[in-house]
Amino acid sequence: MAQSFSIPISRRDLLKLAGVTAAGAVLSGSLDTTKAEAAAQPSGKTIKYADKKIPVICAADVCICGGGPAGVAAAVNAARNGVKVVLIERGIALGGLGVLGCVYPFMDTHAPDSDTPYLAELKQRLRDKGIEPFDGVTQQTWHNPEILCLIHDEMCEETGVNILYQTVVVDSLKSGGKISAVIVQTIAGLAAVTAKTFIDATGDAYLARCSGVDYERGYEKTGNNQPLSFRFEMGGINVERLYQYVAIELQEDWCKSKPPYFEIAEAMHRKQRYKLEAFMARGVETGEITQDEAEYMQAYTIIGKNGVMSMNCPEIPVTFSATDPLSYSKAVTFGRKMMRNIARYLVNHLPGFENAFISREAVMLGARESWRIKGKYYMVEDDYHNQSRFADAVCRTAWFIDAHGEKVSEKLPKGGFYEIPYRALISDKVDNLIVAGRCISASFILQASMRIQPTCYSIGEAAGIAAAFGIQNRVDANKIDWASIPASKRSYVSKG
Numbered sequence: 001m002a003q004s005f006s007i008p009i010s011r012r013d014l015l016k017l018a019g020v021t022a023a024g025a026v027l028s029g030s031l032d033t034t035k036a037e038a039a040a041q042p043s044g045k046t047i048k049y050a051d052k053k054i055p056v057i058c059a060a061d062v063c064i065c066g067g068g069p070a071g072v073a074a075a076v077n078a079a080r081n082g083v084k085v086v087l088i089e090r091g092i093a094l095g096g097l098g099v100l101g102c103v104y105p106f107m108d109t110h111a112p113d114s115d116t117p118y119l120a121e122l123k124q125r126l127r128d129k130g131i132e133p134f135d136g137v138t139q140q141t142w143h144n145p146e147i148l149c150l151i152h153d154e155m156c157e158e159t160g161v162n163i164l165y166q167t168v169v170v171d172s173l174k175s176g177g178k179i180s181a182v183i184v185q186t187i188a189g190l191a192a193v194t195a196k197t198f199i200d201a202t203g204d205a206y207l208a209r210c211s212g213v214d215y216e217r218g219y220e221k222t223g224n225n226q227p228l229s230f231r232f233e234m235g236g237i238n239v240e241r242l243y244q245y246v247a248i249e250l251q252e253d254w255c256k257s258k259p260p261y262f263e264i265a266e267a268m269h270r271k272q273r274y275k276l277e278a279f280m281a282r283g284v285e286t287g288e289i290t291q292d293e294a295e296y297m298q299a300y301t302i303i304g305k306n307g308v309m310s311m312n313c314p315e316i317p318v319t320f321s322a323t324d325p326l327s328y329s330k331a332v333t334f335g336r337k338m339m340r341n342i343a344r345y346l347v348n349h350l351p352g353f354e355n356a357f358i359s360r361e362a363v364m365l366g367a368r369e370s371w372r373i374k375g376k377y378y379m380v381e382d383d384y385h386n387q388s389r390f391a392d393a394v395c396r397t398a399w400f401i402d403a404h405g406e407k408v409s410e411k412l413p414k415g416g417f418y419e420i421p422y423r424a425l426i427s428d429k430v431d432n433l434i435v436a437g438r439c440i441s442a443s444f445i446l447q448a449s450m451r452i453q454p455t456c457y458s459i460g461e462a463a464g465i466a467a468a469f470g471i472q473n474r475v476d477a478n479k480i481d482w483a484s485i486p487a488s489k490r491s492y493v494s495k496g
């Protein structure tokens with residue numbers, strides 16, 4: 001038999017890490033507490049995986065895979081509802097694309113009253129830390145990535161969520177129709193995490209796919225995923241000068257708010273005749289940038305980081321795939337070159353950028369869409385146009401159908417919105433699995449509307465509440481009727 005792989009940490013240290021004082025601490029019986037204590041506890045057990053004996057490093061009630069908007073909201077809300085939670089994240093910051101991918105600000109859902117309690121709290125916490133998220137004109141939430149991930153850490157700490165950072169979910173073990181454990185790659189080696197209920201918030205439906213849930217990827221008409229982007233930040237920008245040039249001299253009125261809230265919402269895209277189009281086109285004519293580099297350039301100020309803007313570019317040609325590992329890796333190299341070219345062109349020619357420089361590259365490529373599950377309810381474009389309502393709705397949104405390169409639909413009428421049902425988060429295939437975030441059960445086109453961060457936070461929030469409810473009431477996650485959860489516990493109640 002192969003040598004067993006053990007994590008070089010003593011049992012006593014593990015107990016300390018988990019906040020457990022006695023080795024014989026009871027592993028269950030936490031369900032009635034209002035605040036989960038140590039979220040996960042070492043069992044001292046090992047599990048056999050691929051001919052190896054690997055340690056079970058956490059035994060939780062709820063295990064959440066992926067610490068992006070959906071995952072962190074799920075974790076905090078499950079813990080607040082009295083269960084032991086472990087949150088597994090492959091990076092070392094929570095917030096997903098909204099932190100690791102340099103994606104800010106949160107877009108406006110355009111749906112009235114769409115903020116679920118977690119989102120409202122997040123905005124208040126930003127404000128409490130000196131980041132005013134509202135510009136007074138748009139409804140975008142201007143956040144700051146370093147503050148946002150600090151807030152997420154604090155919320156996890158307060159609620160007793162145990163975070164496993166720099167830990168990658170690599171596989172799952174199943175027993176009957178349930179996941180019994182996930183196999184993770186930790187800083188110390190392979191290990192297992194057991195739980196009663198699992199939430200897949202990886203964005204890529206990774207856990208669902210390796211557990212036998214049906215899935216699809218890309219657009220059924222072309223086979224392409226939405227294009228990837230490699231976002232970055234530039235520092236040393238004279239934002240006042242930039243504003244003067246773009247808003248006053250060119251009279252671009254895309255962003256109505258003034259610095260410190262300022263955006264170049266579009267420069268040259270989809271032949272929409274933005275005021276910076278001629279500027280970008282000149283770069284193509286002189287050979288300084290390519291057409292692909294010119295086609296998509298956006299920049300947003302970051303509150304609390306004076307002179308720094310978040311660059312929503314380059315958009316990498318759609319021939320690179322978000323779901324093929326080799327193509328994805330080539331996209332990184334290709335995207336980095338595009339990034340340098342765009343930055344150089346802006347520094348050389350755009351007023352306000354004279355002394356600018358690349359101050360940060362995303363540590364996660366921007367995948368707008370990759371894999372999506374096929375669950376009990378499959379959301380489609382008609383749900384958007386018909387403004388569908390559901391008794392088991394977990395949130396509402398009205399962000400437009402933002403499928404880059406394919407379709408940008410007309411916006412819903414003011415006040416219009418559609419809802420997302422809990423059934424789009426679950427499948428018939430795995431009883432104890434909830435999927436949250438951008439990889440829920442939705443067509444390519446519908447996903448292009450539901451994928452923005454506020455909506456992913458709200459979906460995750462509901463997933464966490466449902467997971468705790470299911471455990472406490474002994475109902476499998478995929479049998480829960482969201483509408484039967486007491487309204488006072490639900491983060492969103494459909495008004496029909």
Ligand SMILES: Cc1cc2nc3c(=O)[nH]c(=O)nc-3n(C[C@H](O)[C@H](O)[C@H](O)COP(=O)(O)OP(=O)(O)OC[C@H]3O[C@@H](n4cnc5c(N)ncnc54)[C@H](O)[C@@H]3O)c2cc1C
Nearest residue numbers: 066068069070090096097106107169203229366437438453
């Ligand atoms: C280029 C781009 C621009 C965008 N612009 C905006 C915008 O301006 N405003 C807006 O609101 N939204 C925007 N979005 C959409 C939004 O950022 C995402 O759809 C949203 O972050 C998805 O949230 P999520 O929680 O589902 O997944 P993600 O944010 O993708 O988070 C998933 C998390 O899971 C972790 N993870 C993945 N696999 C594993 C694994 N196997 N093991 C452990 N951890 C894992 C990842 O590290 C990550 O932290 C944009 C997206 C892109 C790509």
